[in-house]
Amino acid sequence: MRSPRRLAALLAAALAIGGCSAPDNHAEPQPTTSYPSTVQKGSTLTIYSWADYISQENLTAFEAATGVKVTVDAYASAEEAVAKLRLTQGTSGYDLVVMDGSYIPQLTQSKSLLAWDKSRLPGLSGLSKTFTGKSWDPSNTYAIPKSGGSTGYVWDSAIIKTPPANWNSFYADFADPSVKRRTSVIDGAPSFVGSYFWGNGISDQTTERSDYAAAEQFYTDKVLPHLKAFNSYPRSELASGEIVLAQAFTGDARGALMDGPKTLRFALGGPKTDLYVDHWVLPKGSQNIAAAHAFVEFLLKPENAARETKAIGYYTGVEASKSLLKDLPYKEIVFFDEGVPADRFVPAEVTPARKQAVATFQRLKAVVSR
Structure with a gap:
């Protein structure tokens, strides 16, 4: 199974250290009127994605239904995928790419993506609002949600008797003598440094030095x-x-509960926490746009979305798929947004604030390594 959040965090750090300007989230949509509309039997659809991140059963079913051969190349890091799309500018050789939402603004700003013809994607109407209309592409012009998740805390209820109520109480439990330093935090600035801001009613997009100094202290x-x-x-x-x-x-929390003792528990971070969503994007130069649209619409069908969730363990945002997954282990973690107000989630973004978060994170890691 892939490790997308870790790799995405590394790319965010690299971009932040090098400096980044505020992206243009409202770039003009590129025309879709000339897109081919007929899916050609015998053609090939080439996808660029994380490894083991698309249901093989769905790939086989799509090939059987359309006569299109699907090939999937895996990238090792988000940095590799972003760099390839930005540098090749239409010659990447890929028809369809999986991309973390936080990097969509950079790719649209560099004109590396084509706009979707959403008239060919009626299944979009069945997507959860948790996944759509986010800051990285408010109109979902360039990015169609594939799957996503959030961040919270796991604890052993045999040791920690009172469930953490929010980020502050979670961190307060670190000092509990019964825990004995058996603790961990995410190895990335956005989730770790961000959780201090979420727990204290501060925007994680703050650029105030005093806020970062307080978090560090x-x-x-x-x-x-x-x-x-x-x-x-x-x-x-x-x-x-x-x-x-x-x-x-x-x-990862769901995997721990599946593998570990029955006393393990999970809860979403509060009062706010992050939201990360991977998307389907059309790279500039896509040679099989008709098949790309057909494949994404195929995955938006509830029965196929359910297959995806079973295969990869992440929610696709297709709300009707939930009724087909009633026996899914720890489904309350997979469907993390069910019954949760939308404003609980803060979309992960790469912005100028990230530079200060990364610098703070690096100083904290240096303290630990001494």
Whole structure:
């Protein structure tokens, strides 16, 4: 299984350190009127994605239904995918690409993407509003949601008797003697530094130096002395009992609960937490646009969306797929947004504020390594 959140965090750090300007989220849509409309049997649809991130059963079913051969190339990091689309400018060789939402503005600004013909995607009407209309592409002109998740905390209820109520109480539990430094936090600035701001009613897009100084002081005094490790994927450590309290992405948290003791629990971060969504994008130069539209619409059908969730463990945003997944283990974690107000989630973004978050994070990691 891929590790997209970790790799995306690394790219965000690299971009932030190098400096980034505010992206243009409202670039003019590129024309769609000349797109071919007929799916050609015998043609090839070439997809660029994380490894093992598309249901093989769906790939086989789509090929059988359309006569289109589908090939999937895997990228090793988000940086690799973003760089390829920005540098090749129409010669990447890919027809369809999976891309983290936070990087969509950069790709639209560099004119690396084509606009979708949404008249060919009626299944869009069935997508959760948690996944659509976000800041990285408010009109979903260039980015069609594929799957996503959020961040929260996992704890062993046999040791921590009172469930964390919010980010502040989660971090307060680090000092509990029964925990004995069996703790971890995500190894990335957006989720870790961001959780201080979310817990204290501060925008994670703040550029005030005093806010970052306060976050750094809080973590240095209250968290780092009790921290075992920065670990974006503590699934195995939680399952073994090496870690009993961890900040975790929904996908990894669910895996820990599936593998570990029955006393493990999970809750979304509060009062706010992040939202990450991967999307389907059309790269400039796509040679099989008709098949790309057909494939995305195929995955927007509830039965096919359910197959995706079973295969990859992430929610696709297709609301009608939930009724087909009633027996899914820990479905409340997969469908993390069910019954949760939309304003609980803060879309992950790469903005000028990220530079300060990364600098703060690096200083905190340096303290731990001393």
